[in-house]
Amino acid sequence: SLVEGYNGITVIARDDQDRETSKTVTVVSDITPPSFYVLSPENPFNTNRETITIQGTVYDEHLDIVRVDWQQTEVQADGSFSIDIAVDYGSTNLTVTAVDGAGNESSQELIINRSDEPELTIAYPYPGSVTNELVTTVTGQVIDSDLASVTVNGETATVSDDTYTVNVPLIDGENLLSATATDLASNSTTKSVSIMVDRVAPTLTISSPAEGYVTSTYSLAVTGTTTDPNDSLPPWLLVGLEHAPDEFISTFAFEGEFGDTVRLKANAENKIVVYSVDSAGNVTTATRTVIRD
Numbered sequence: 001s002l003v004e005g006y007n008g009i010t011v012i013a014r015d016d017q018d019r020e021t022s023k024t025v026t027v028v029s030d031i032t033p034p035s036f037y038v039l040s041p042e043n044p045f046n047t048n049r050e051t052i053t054i055q056g057t058v059y060d061e062h063l064d065i066v067r068v069d070w071q072q073t074e075v076q077a078d079g080s081f082s083i084d085i086a087v088d089y090g091s092t093n094l095t096v097t098a099v100d101g102a103g104n105e106s107s108q109e110l111i112i113n114r115s116d117e118p119e120l121t122i123a124y125p126y127p128g129s130v131t132n133e134l135v136t137t138v139t140g141q142v143i144d145s146d147l148a149s150v151t152v153n154g155e156t157a158t159v160s161d162d163t164y165t166v167n168v169p170l171i172d173g174e175n176l177l178s179a180t181a182t183d184l185a186s187n188s189t190t191k192s193v194s195i196m197v198d199r200v201a202p203t204l205t206i207s208s209p210a211e212g213y214v215t216s217t218y219s220l221a222v223t224g225t226t227t228d229p230n231d232s233l234p235p236w237l238l239v240g241l242e243h244a245p246d247e248f249i250s251t252f253a254f255e256g257e258f259g260d261t262v263r264l265k266a267n268a269e270n271k272i273v274v275y276s277v278d279s280a281g282n283v284t285t286a287t288r289t290v291i292r293d
Helices: none
Strands: 005-014 020-029 035-040 045-047 051-059 063-068 071-073 080-086 090-100 105-114 135-143 147-152 158-160 163-169 173-183 188-197 203-208 219-227 236-241 249-252 257-263 268-277 283-292
Touching (some): 035 090, 063 080, 135 147, 203 268, 236 257
Antiparallel strands (some): 005 020, 147 173, 173 188, 236 249, 236 268
């Protein structure tokens, strides 16, 4: 019996005088199907295009072909493949199959839904993002051969090379951004993301050291509290000395409390500076002046 991989088979012929002749051949046993991945499009995929591009990668030492239904495609040396497939209106099932030289197959089914509605995505801002600005730029992709307009919250976007851009005013708190693409036949597609406007800076208090504190030590612990009730994430902090901006330490507050150590300049006043920054970019600053003597 053969084992997976390379097998040597030797045939020996012997006459009545015990003289022998032998011949060895190598046979490859391959019972493992190709490993492959369809990278795009997503599955299922909604489109209004006549042709879609299927891209992926395949791995098999003895690969024979890759096909979509019965249409073969070329596989590059790095295992990547790409093929354009025409699709009809409605739902189409496509089967991507990789076959090796031993006849082992791997396959994946794709469902393609073609309609007349525009393709629309929102690339920016990201869902759930936080800003302290009262105007945001909304960008994304729109694809439709008969596109009429793209609007976001009633603001008309400019469209160039299938990319739309528009500035949209915001209000404090949660903002729902709804983009709508409409074609000349009045078909429309709407996508939405929600973002938060936070213009309130974190609270920040330096608990220790006290203002005017005098010490002879080289290093000094700085502790305090910082909170931001408008942000689900804790603020991050920069702690350092005003005369040494390159030595600031980045840290986070744990349950509202922070602590770090600074190195003091000898025989001089040292101004400790702490910055507390929330995810919207709001900043609160606190300082303490201490003397190392």
